[in-house]
Amino acid sequence: MKIPIKQKYFSIATTIMVTIMLYLIVAIRFPGVLSLSVLLNLLYDNSFLGICAVGMTFVILTGGIDLSVGGVVACTSVAIAVMVRDLHMHPAVAALIMMGMGVAYGIVIGCLIHFFEFPPFMATLAGYFFARGFCFVLSIDSIPINHQFFLDVSDFSIPIFDGNLAVPGIIFLLVLFMGIFIANRTRFGREVYAVGGNIQSANLMGLESGKTLIKVYALSGFCSTLAGAVYALYTFSGNGWAANGMELDTIASVVMGGTLLSGGVGGVFGTLFGVLIYGIIQTYISFDGTLSAWWTKIAIGILLFVFILLQRFLSRNNTAKAVAVSFNLPKEEKTQSV
Amino acid sequence: VNSTLITWFVYVFCGICAGIAGLIVAADIRGADGNNAGLNMEMEAILAVIVGGTSMNGGRAYLAGTVIGAILMQTLKTTILTRGVPPQYVMVVESIVVVAVCLLQSPAFRAKLTQGFTKAGRIPA
Numbered sequence A: 001m002k003i004p005i006k007q008k009y010f011s012i013a014t015t016i017m018v019t020i021m022l023y024l025i026v027a028i029r030f031p032g033v034l035s036l037s038v039l040l041n042l043l044y045d046n047s048f049l050g051i052c053a054v055g056m057t058f059v060i061l062t063g064g065i066d067l068s069v070g071g072v073v074a075c076t077s078v079a080i081a082v083m084v085r086d087l088h089m090h091p092a093v094a095a096l097i098m099m100g101m102g103v104a105y106g107i108v109i110g111c112l113i114h115f116f117e118f119p120p121f122m123a124t125l126a127g128y129f130f131a132r133g134f135c136f137v138l139s140i141d142s143i144p145i146n147h148q149f150f151l152d153v154s155d156f157s158i159p160i161f162d163g164n165l166a167v168p169g170i171i172f173l174l175v176l177f178m179g180i181f182i183a184n185r186t187r188f189g190r191e192v193y194a195v196g197g198n199i200q201s202a203n204l205m206g207l208e209s210g211k212t213l214i215k216v217y218a219l220s221g222f223c224s225t226l227a228g229a230v231y232a233l234y235t236f237s238g239n240g241w242a243a244n245g246m247e248l249d250t251i252a253s254v255v256m257g258g259t260l261l262s263g264g265v266g267g268v269f270g271t272l273f274g275v276l277i278y279g280i281i282q283t284y285i286s287f288d289g290t291l292s293a294w295w296t297k298i299a300i301g302i303l304l305f306v307f308i309l310l311q312r313f314l315s316r317n318n319t320a321k322a323v324a325v326s327f328n329l330p331k332e333e334k335t336q337s338v
Numbered sequence B: 001v002n003s004t005l006i007t008w009f010v011y012v013f014c015g016i017c018a019g020i021a022g023l024i025v026a027a028d029i030r031g032a033d034g035n036n037a038g039l040n041m042e043m044e045a046i047l048a049v050i051v052g053g054t055s056m057n058g059g060r061a062y063l064a065g066t067v068i069g070a071i072l073m074q075t076l077k078t079t080i081l082t083r084g085v086p087p088q089y090v091m092v093v094e095s096i097v098v099v100a101v102c103l104l105q106s107p108a109f110r111a112k113l114t115q116g117f118t119k120a121g122r123i124p125a
Helices: A002-029 A036-045 A047-061 A069-086 A091-115 A120-138 A148-155 A167-185 A187-197 A199-204 A209-235 A246-256 A268-288 A294-327 A331-336 B003-029 B041-051 B063-082 B089-105 B107-119
Strands: A157-160 A163-166
Touching (some): A047 A187, A047 A246, A069 A120, A069 A246, A091 A120, A091 A148, A091 B089, A120 B041, A163 A167, A268 A294
């Protein structure tokens, strides 16, 4: 079992190095980014992406995928806006209701995947369309949220030296620490790794893999709706086209953070750096001012490609080693057997 | 069978088809629209394929069925539009249809369904 652990640390180390390198490259051109407030803004501006990415990390660790986060984020923001405007609800209550709905939605998706053997991408793509469609059923236009509570919450921030960390950033950090704790220190976290490593052996060990899967999608649903609430707080509005294509940014962050798409290897801690890479590229583009925002997507695409190649290379090497070890193959045959 | 070559070919062919579809869309709207042309088309394409009877688990495909599926999709859309239902409902209805069709294809769901019938005393022939 030494090989996957080594590989895990290697992937995370690469990610952290790339993050620091990118940051330094940006810092050479714009020394202003070295200030603490820019760093805190990185957390603030990417808070909803990060919150989704934490939930997504668990899903990808089980070997699944969740394509519905963007739709759920948009749906949550619109639903909160509608509830506040038409039903005169308190935004916090509306957000709590939506988080409950998010968990319920995740359970339904998990049941479809577990009991009826839907491919995860199919079940969540259907969920995406449902959520995205439901936004427009609720409202075609984007709705502003004018509520004193939102103003108060967005005014609140924790001063850290010469910077300020606003509420979305705080929520992101809380979710991140919770995620790291759940993944590494709880029974559920170990079950997730076991199911992602090899679902058959997890079943043979007596793990109820179905329950784990359903819980994982419920967790992802919860994270997406929480991200939707944060998005509403961040933009002061609910918008049906919000977070368009965000599911892919989320998956990209998770994969860049060192989590293998095939499941079982990776962690929530790496995801933080995946999100930071995304944020740094965006910061560079906004500091530069002449580049189009779409360059973010291109840069992310190239980085993602490099990371996947790297992972593929690593995991191929390791499977070769693992196969060679488990069958006691001589060295020459081990490369052929894969 | 050279599975690597087939996998390559399948994705290349899918790319070619998407390219042709792109040409048709461009001709249809007489312009290029990087943001909205073909937006959310994945779902409709997948829906057309699975409604046509292709198994989601692979290994079972019907091209003629796909054509029927595509026509059915468009019928569904046109019906929604002409019946005066707001067009926003299209996506919701589509996703429900997809889940329903996938459920009908799922062996576990069928087993439950037949079990239910047996319990109710209506044994299917």
